Amino acid sequence: MNPLLINQNNFSTIFWKILLSSRNGLEKKDLELLSAEILSLQSLRGQADYNTGTISPKSALWLYFLTRYFKPSTIAEVGTFIGTSGLSMVMGCDSNNLPVKFYSCDVSNSIDIPYKGKSTVEFFKKSDSTQMFKQLKDRGVSPEMFHIDGRLNQDDLPLLVDLKVMDAIILLDDFEGVEKGVVNAFALQGIINKTHVMAYPPKPEDCSFKDLDEMFPGTCTTAVLLPQKFLSLTRQ
Numbered sequence: 001m002n003p004l005l006i007n008q009n010n011f012s013t014i015f016w017k018i019l020l021s022s023r024n025g026l027e028k029k030d031l032e033l034l035s036a037e038i039l040s041l042q043s044l045r046g047q048a049d050y051n052t053g054t055i056s057p058k059s060a061l062w063l064y065f066l067t068r069y070f071k072p073s074t075i076a077e078v079g080t081f082i083g084t085s086g087l088s089m090v091m092g093c094d095s096n097n098l099p100v101k102f103y104s105c106d107v108s109n110s111i112d113i114p115y116k117g118k119s120t121v122e123f124f125k126k127s128d129s130t131q132m133f134k135q136l137k138d139r140g141v142s143p144e145m146f147h148i149d150g151r152l153n154q155d156d157l158p159l160l161v162d163l164k165v166m167d168a169i170i171l172l173d174d175f176e177g178v179e180k181g182v183v184n185a186f187a188l189q190g191i192i193n194k195t196h197v198m199a200y201p202p203k204p205e206d207c208s209f210k211d212l213d214e215m216f217p218g219t220c221t222t223a224v225l226l227p228q229k230f231l232s233l234t235r236q
């Protein structure tokens with residue numbers, strides 16, 4: 001007898017299809033608000049010491065759906081910049097009326113990210129990931145979700161073990177070619193290769209929301225490392 005084998009490609013297709021269900025219950029105005037918020041963040045570029053790339057509107061939409069679906073209570077992010085990814089994740093949690101504790105660091109920038117909702121946001125300005133992870137460890141914080149949009153340092157790896165990354169959902173931006181998302185996935189291999197399964201970034205043809213393409217253009221380059229313990233078969 002053979003087991004049913006699900007490879008990463010098949011898993012990825014089904015992962016994003018299931019994630020789409022998190023759109024249920026949302027009204028057009030909720031997504032218009034997300035779109036307006038992330039567009040307004042562009043004006044913060046003027047405060048940047050290191051003016052670099054921000055995530056695409058499509059990635060922002062999927063981060064919103066990801067946090068709305070999984071409902072993390074604590075998120076840690078590497079790479080704040082102008083806060084597009086951070087605000088999208090926080091707004092996804094807020095859309096469930098479940099405030100999140102959100103921590104984000106940026107080694108090169110110290111930009112004030114405006115936020116007025118019910119979640120708690122803390123920005124580690126001009127701090128690298130190692131400094132933030134050390135502080136989170138000292139405070140006994142174990143994030144349930146990580147968003148990595150900078151380059152992980154070697155010194156981060158033992159700290160991530162202390163922060164129980166083996167139990168956390170990890171989102172990797174720029175997962176394409178030899179970009180930093182792929183480099184970060186390699187760096188994490190030794191820690192999470194037995195615990196997590198990867199969903200590649202969503203292929204446009206796998207998830208049809210043509211009605212949102214104009215509001216959220218571009219492609220999503222976010223890969224997801226999901227702890228296998230978060231997988232469950234349901235009857236319906």
Ligand SMILES: C[S@@+](CC[C@H](N)C(=O)[O-])C[C@H]1O[C@@H](n2cnc3c(N)ncnc32)[C@H](O)[C@@H]1O
Binds near residue numbers: 078081083107149153
């Ligand atoms: C692509 S930008 C982040 C974009 C941001 N997530 C957004 O949506 O606007 C990458 C940022 O990560 C920062 N960075 C890179 N490696 C880092 C590290 N190890 N720790 C902290 N920040 C880091 C850089 O300074 C840069 O501002």
